[in-house]
Every structure is written in C-alpha cells, then in structure tokens.
Amino acid sequence: MIPFNKPYMTGDELYYIKDAVARGKISGNGYYTQKCHNYFRDQMGFRNCLLTSSCTDALEMAAILVDIQPGDEVIMPSYTFVSTANAFALRGANIVFADSYPDNPNINADILEQLITPKTKAIVVVHYAGVACDMDIIMNIAQEHGLFVIEDAAQAIDSYYKGKPLGSIGHLAAFSFHETKNIISGEGGMLVINDKSFDKRAEVIWEKGTNRSAFFRGEVDKYSWVDIGSSFLPSDVTAAFLYAQLENLEKIQSRRKNLWQNYYNGLIDLEVLGKIMLPKIPDYATVNGHLFYLVCNNIKERTDLISFLKSYSVHSVFHYLSLHKSPFYSAKTEPAILENCDSFADRLLRLPLFYELDMTDQTRIIDLIGRFYKK
Incomplete structure (x- = not known):
C-alpha cells in the first residue's frame, strides 16, 4: 500500500531529545523552546511567537486574546477543520460561515463585507493547502470595520503572500506541527503575535494565566494568577523534536x-x-x-x-x-x-x-x- 502520509524523520530528533533530557528541564519553555522561537523570529521573520501543544491551542489563545465574548460574531470559511470554529465557539461566539471561491477552497474575500454586522468581532482566514488567501482585501475590510484578523496557517509553513510569510499578516496566526504537516513534532503548534499589544497577555495566557515567565526573568519577585489561561505550552522534548525538523x-x-x-x-x-x-x-x-x-x-x-x-x-x-x-x-x-x-x-x-x-x-x-x- 502506498500510504496517504508518512511522517519524515531527519535523523537528529532523538539526539536533540536526549540532549533536552540531559539538560534537566523537559517541561515547557526550556532550551529547545527558545531555540525554536529564535528560529522563527530570525529565519522566518515572525515578530513574536509562542510554541503551543497544538494548532488548536494556538487558535484558542487567539480567541482569548481578541476577547471573544458570548454573542460576538466571527466570520470564517465553512471548508476547514473543526478546530478553526471550535476555538471561538468555546468562548461563546456565533460562527458565521463564508463560502469558498468557485475554483479555490479558500474563503471568498469578495463576499466578506456583506457578512459583517455590528456584532462582528473577527475574521478567521484559512490558507488551504498552504495557498494564501487574498490578504490585502481582507486586511482592508478588517481595518475599515475595526475587526481582528486571525490567520489559520496550519498548512502554510514556508508559504507566502506577495513575498510576505503567511502568518505574518493578520493580528494573530496559528500554525500546526501535527505529523501530517510539512514540519512536524507529532503534535504541536505555534501562535504568532503580529500586534505587539498582545505580547504581554499572550505570555500570561500561555503560562496558565500566571506571570511565571516574568518571574523567571526577574521582572517580578513572585508569580501569581493574573488572568485566565491554560497550559498551552508544549514539553521541551516536543520542541527538541521540532528543532531537528526546522534545521532541515x-x-x-x-x-x-x-x-x-x-x-x-x-x-x-x-x-x-x-x-x-x-x-x-x-x-x-x-x-x-x-x-x-x-x-x-x-x-x-x-x-x-x-x-x-x-x-x-x-x-x-x-x-x-x-x-x-x-x-x-x-x-x-x-x-x-x-x-x-x-x-x-x-x-x-x-x-x-x-x-x-x-x-x-x-x-x-x-x-x-x-x-x-x-x-
């Protein structure tokens, strides 16, 4: 049988995992997590990013960051994976589904404006098959109506829109490193933060609603519960696997x-x-x-x-x-x-x-x- 998919191993995954274990810190936000963050910032030009346990987690963080409340409307394509919608439905949003183009599964940017109401809070675009949505039209509409744009870039690593990396255009973006993707870590994802106003809160949400990261940087004398959040960060073992992939x-x-x-x-x-x-x-x-x-x-x-x-x-x-x-x-x-x-x-x-x-x-x-x- 020729399988539909087969995860690819570069050969260095176990070496880096062993090194992560030897360093004595295999929980989240360790040595390899930072190496992955630096790679995405330095090599791919993302302004700020946080590894997550899945793309679903990254989308859920995005929903919290844009402050989705019960009754808010979020526009997104119907032709997508359930996580795209679930992340916002969990916050109480009413999902407004948009159609695809006739010759392209991506969201039809030409019909977005007619779906906007006073309750609309955000537009979520999905770059299906790693092929960019028409981001200029989408960002212009969002700016005109005061809406947030979240890029579901689960399939879009190393793909571009007019020379810009996908995931670097909307206010926030979510990537997947599931074993079916180009670059993998078994399960895994990443939140990209393009709007700097989200930086501080994103880190807090990522760390279970605490200012733990600020504490370890010496910015506060103790850490405490300061916001809602969850355990969105992956193990450093997962990050070590991912780093071997990124090198290739x-x-x-x-x-x-x-x-x-x-x-x-x-x-x-x-x-x-x-x-x-x-x-x-x-x-x-x-x-x-x-x-x-x-x-x-x-x-x-x-x-x-x-x-x-x-x-x-x-x-x-x-x-x-x-x-x-x-x-x-x-x-x-x-x-x-x-x-x-x-x-x-x-x-x-x-x-x-x-x-x-x-x-x-x-x-x-x-x-x-x-x-x-x-x-």
Whole structure:
C-alpha cells in the first residue's frame, strides 16, 4: 500500500531529545523552546511567537486574546477543520460561515463585507493547502470595520503572500506541527503575535494565566494568577523534536515542492480534457508542497476513483465536510447555502504526498488516475 502520509524523520530528533533530557528541564519553555522561537523570529521573520501543544491551542489563545465574548460574531470559511470554529465557539461566539471561491477552497474575500454586522468581532482566514488567501482585501475590510484578523496557517509553513510569510499578516496566526504537516513534532503548534499589544497577555495566557515567565526573568519577585489561561505550552522534548525538523526545512520543502509539481505536470492533460480540476494558484500566492488535490466532477466519481486507487494499493482521501452542515452547527441555526464549499466537500480528493514518496510510486499513481479516466 502506498500510504496517504508518512511522517519524515531527519535523523537528529532523538539526539536533540536526549540532549533536552540531559539538560534537566523537559517541561515547557526550556532550551529547545527558545531555540525554536529564535528560529522563527530570525529565519522566518515572525515578530513574536509562542510554541503551543497544538494548532488548536494556538487558535484558542487567539480567541482569548481578541476577547471573544458570548454573542460576538466571527466570520470564517465553512471548508476547514473543526478546530478553526471550535476555538471561538468555546468562548461563546456565533460562527458565521463564508463560502469558498468557485475554483479555490479558500474563503471568498469578495463576499466578506456583506457578512459583517455590528456584532462582528473577527475574521478567521484559512490558507488551504498552504495557498494564501487574498490578504490585502481582507486586511482592508478588517481595518475599515475595526475587526481582528486571525490567520489559520496550519498548512502554510514556508508559504507566502506577495513575498510576505503567511502568518505574518493578520493580528494573530496559528500554525500546526501535527505529523501530517510539512514540519512536524507529532503534535504541536505555534501562535504568532503580529500586534505587539498582545505580547504581554499572550505570555500570561500561555503560562496558565500566571506571570511565571516574568518571574523567571526577574521582572517580578513572585508569580501569581493574573488572568485566565491554560497550559498551552508544549514539553521541551516536543520542541527538541521540532528543532531537528526546522534545521532541515529547506531540504524538506524542496522535496515536497518537487512532488507537488510532478503531480501537476502529470495530471494537467486531464484538466485540459475537462476530466478533473487542478489547484489554482493566484499570482499573489506560492506553493509550499503541503498537499496535492484534484477535483472530480461529482461525488460518485470521487468515490469510484478512491476505490479504484485502493484496488491498486494507493491510499487517497477526501478532505473536509462542510462545517455549516455539521450536526453540531445545524442544530443551532439554519445552515446557509454555500454552494462552492459544498462542491469541494463532495468532489475534492487528496493524493499521497510525503517526503519519502518514491518517484516511481508517484508516476504509478498518476498513470492509474489516467487509466481511470480513460475508462
């Protein structure tokens, strides 16, 4: 079986984990946590950042930082993972789902303004497949209406919008280092803080609502409970694993981008013939090789293609179901009509893409898809 995903180990993960243990501090905010923070600031240009135990945690921190209160409205795409919505629903927000573009799963920036009401507090954008949303339009709308923008950049490491790293544009951003992502730590995430007014409170929330970090820097003589928060910071063992990955970011990214391009080159003839739709990359965006998808003509065709590939030991998967049609959400409110989102939920198919995917196996996958559509 050619798996859908396989976590890649660089070879230095256990070495750094052993070193972290030898240093005698393996709880959060240790030596390797700081090394990762410094990497993201110095190498990727993020103004400030905090590692978290997951991207979900980072999103929950963002919801607290922008002070989401019961009844506030938060606009976000329906075509996303449940964590995007859950983080804000936990604070009592009313989620307002927006549709995708017809040819792109990202949130349709052209319809955002009509969804804004006096209760709107924030816009959450998701850079699906690491491809940037139209951030100029989104940030201009947010500024005009006094709204916060949070980037769900779970899939967007090392991807750019007009030369700017994704995650560096909104007021806050959240990244994932789950084992399915380009850069991994098993579970893990990061909050990026682009608005300096959030710096101090973010650190407090990160440390269970205490000023513990300030205490260890000698800024206060004792630490105490000063705000709400939780244990959002990961173990330094997790950070040590992540640091080994970060040191190999360029190599990992080069390989994944090549695999993405191979799929695109190998399947473009089927798109020309009208058999499938391939990813559309806007001029302002880049590809980071996180995932490769194709869009079938209907749900039955996708189901048949999944079964066909499985019969030849290739594991392909569909992706998100529309959140606005989920049992939890639809029980609370009448679902909106989001045709483009529903279309991607029914027709989008993800193909195997991981660092160690053999070129011969990839060529075989492409050939099998061609055979399916010839039938």
